[in-house]
Amino acid sequence: MRAAIYHGERDIRVEDVERPEIEDPSDALVRITHTCVCGSDLWPYRGQSDRDTPSPIGHEPMGIVKEVGEDVTSVEPGDRVYAPFVVSCGECEFCRRGLHTSCVNGDGWGGDNGGAQGEYVRSPHADGTLVRIPDRHADDEDTLRSVLPLTDVLGTGHHAAVSAGVGEGDTCVVVGDGAVGLCGVLAAKRLGASRVVAVGHHADRLDIAEEFGATETVLGGSEGVDDVVGHVTDLTHGGAEHVLECVGAASAMETAAGVARPGGTVGYVGVPHGMGDGLDLFDFFGDNVAIRGGIAPVRAYADELLADVLQGTLDPSPIFDKTVSLENVAEGYRAMDEREAIKVLVEP
Amino acid sequence: MRAAIYHGERDIRVEDVERPEIEDPSDALVRITHTCVCGSDLWPYRGQSDRDTPSPIGHEPMGIVKEVGEDVTSVEPGDRVYAPFVVSCGECEFCRRGLHTSCVNGDGWGGDNGGAQGEYVRSPHADGTLVRIPDRHADDEDTLRSVLPLTDVLGTGHHAAVSAGVGEGDTCVVVGDGAVGLCGVLAAKRLGASRVVAVGHHADRLDIAEEFGATETVLGGSEGVDDVVGHVTDLTHGGAEHVLECVGAASAMETAAGVARPGGTVGYVGVPHGMGDGLDLFDFFGDNVAIRGGIAPVRAYADELLADVLQGTLDPSPIFDKTVSLENVAEGYRAMDEREAIKVLVEP
Incomplete structure (x- = not known):
């Protein structure tokens, strides 16, 4: 064959x-x-x-x-x-x-x-x-x-949303506009989120995020806003309780920690890559932001x-x-x- | 004054x-x-x-x-x-x-x-x-x-137990035999844990852990068992659902990840120190071990x-x-x- x-x-x-x-x-x-x-x-x-x-x-x-x-x-x-x-x-x-x-x-x-x-x-x-x-x-x-x-990818995006604890009426942020992030948007809407802020680096993919139910999109990267964390924190009046990390890179985890509300949860599903220096737990520790998820069942x-x-x-x-x-x-x-x-x- | x-x-x-x-x-x-x-x-x-x-x-x-x-x-x-x-x-x-x-x-x-x-x-x-x-x-x-x-320290040990999700009849592992770890033992018993395995480096402190309700103690360090993670994993038939990390050091987080059962939770309360290289998330990701906690309220x-x-x-x-x-x-x-x-x- x-x-x-x-x-x-x-x-x-x-x-x-x-x-x-x-x-x-x-x-x-x-x-x-x-x-x-x-x-x-x-x-x-x-x-x-x-x-x-x-x-x-x-x-x-x-x-x-x-x-x-x-x-x-x-x-x-x-x-x-x-x-x-x-x-x-x-x-x-x-x-x-x-x-x-x-x-x-x-x-x-x-x-x-x-x-x-x-x-x-x-x-x-x-x-x-x-x-x-x-x-x-x-x-x-x-x-x-x-x-x-x-x-x-659909099950993985869903696992991010479940791990982040997304439920009816919630506000959540999805970090990543790849296939998993887009599926995370779908999953968050399906679980009842009323606000889904999609964060990515590609305007065309964020268009799909909107099609999938994102209520707001934030374009980062070289053509986007300078301070993604500050912008999303403003949009969510101090951060979101539920954050889906759908990239698997140190920078995405830092963004996720930054946009999480104190006491909130980051659901992460991207295989951790590019974390040669590991993850700085201080970003999570000080505000009791939980890290849940892993390889999606x-x-x-x-x-x-x-x-x-x-x-x-x-x-x-x-x-x-x-x-x-x-x-x-x-x-x-x-x-x-x-x-x-x-x-x-x-x-x- | x-x-x-x-x-x-x-x-x-x-x-x-x-x-x-x-x-x-x-x-x-x-x-x-x-x-x-x-x-x-x-x-x-x-x-x-x-x-x-x-x-x-x-x-x-x-x-x-x-x-x-x-x-x-x-x-x-x-x-x-x-x-x-x-x-x-x-x-x-x-x-x-x-x-x-x-x-x-x-x-x-x-x-x-x-x-x-x-x-x-x-x-x-x-x-x-x-x-x-x-x-x-x-x-x-x-x-x-x-x-x-x-x-x-008592509130901090309690926060570790709460963050780890300890409840009635549970098996848990407490990593650390300092004041916070010992208070974590007290807290886990108080929340109803039926098995509390205390892991530390000091025989005299592990005696206090037993006094506080630990059902088993495991001495690591230079005078203890060689393979703490293996030993605790055997004791718990594959790891514990609930692990309290009460040290705040990379080595303790590694031990905590190692003794956690797949799908379990590590409650951590030690200010993360000595993590110059950060935390290797792979240890948690592969088995969906959640990391909850932070500075204790x-x-x-x-x-x-x-x-x-x-x-x-x-x-x-x-x-x-x-x-x-x-x-x-x-x-x-x-x-x-x-x-x-x-x-x-x-x-x-």
Whole structure:
């Protein structure tokens, strides 16, 4: 089969590799029909985090079940499914309490089960990992585009909002206008926030934030306001109780701490990068600003978010502003790396 | 009047200084009868944090009201009172929600209102700051020794436990066997924890932790177990949901992250020191361990904790293992610096 293989910094090649096969009675083999490039794929792409070379890459799989092991009961060949960015058994202490990312039988994509940017993946623990899309929606292309972000960024933005404690009538600030930040805006509105202030560095992405329900947007960066923290603090009359940090960089955490109201909470979901000097806790300590979140257990949120996507009240698909074939996946990486695209959909 | 004055690293002198006077109608003048040396006083003493020189020092005042401004209604001359380590108005948004340390009219001790290690302090916002001790307890020396830690360390240990979310039947780990850690043990038991694992570097202090209700103790450091995190993780079958970080050092935060169960919470109250490289968030991110807490709003906890101390069900006084006169306060600093004493009571 064909699959994207990571060979090092800015070197993604599509190659012939061996197709994964069922190895365990709990496995399912899935033919990928839709997948994407993730902001976190860009860290190894940019040489900013370690990754084995060569190795399959991609962790946002959606496709058709091809074959199942004999213990699999929740899906069968022909079903349209998606999987979160990690494998989870669905039965351990942590899966049962909704923390699938700490599953004691967990695993990632990209090892010998194949990367999601390829023609097939083998899903271990298929009953705990795969989410079945009901047949009546299973072939609707528009619906599938809206479901695909549930593999990662929609669940991750939702986790930021949940971790920040967003609820009915709240004011919150979303730091970051990438795919996760935009999904954080959607999630905050869905949880009932009445004011959502979106902070980013790209005017065009902040337009999508408005489309997604942001009540105010604040453009920072070289073309934006000088003092983002001061500006947002003024807008919120002293800071917001709920702040979603959706970048994963030291500067974004500093902004989040700066715009949080004393006693508030920062929900963070971006993999902490560029924090060579670590995080200065003083910014949080003095005003008792809590830091909650972490790697998002998106499997835990599958049922409730999928229901809303399928009934049409939640649609993150505008984050996909570029589509490439699997053979051209390297072009997708380039476009995201150069910030030409927010998120790239890949069709094997 | 006489007062301790900080002149720089390891240089505390007791000198004649001007007595503070009522300046504002909301002020009260308090003659100090009991105070203490705090672990956080040791940071400037050791030259590890900046402090003006010369400046009055001490922030844990208890005494007798000498005089009140005309707007003060909650105390009158002759009342025995104590004050938390910060001044708070009691009326602003943050005081009303129990976050007195973020009071918009707040202030510390040690400026022109005098340091608590002296004969008098002027308390701004006396109605919001001072806590009155009922007359029937006001002259009982044993009771006063038990109340005095409410100025700081008992409320701070309690804040760690509250921030960590300790409740009935919980298992928790307390990192640190200083005065705050020992008070954290007391607080965790009081909140209903059924297992309290105390982790420290001093066998004699861990004995007090047991006296305070720790069900297990783990001695680390040069004379203790090699792998504290591994040992505590085994004891708790995979980590504790609730961890109290009561030191304020990078190593203690690392231990706290290490012994936290995935999805758990670290309540931290030690002023973050020795974190030149900041905090590595990865330790928390991967398992969604929340970081809550900060500088403790001990004024918020005054009523409930004082009630328990006065009825005799809560007694932190064993932390005082040395008493000095104000004239000999430098000896108190020395003893705490050299870890001869856990906490020093000072009697002007």
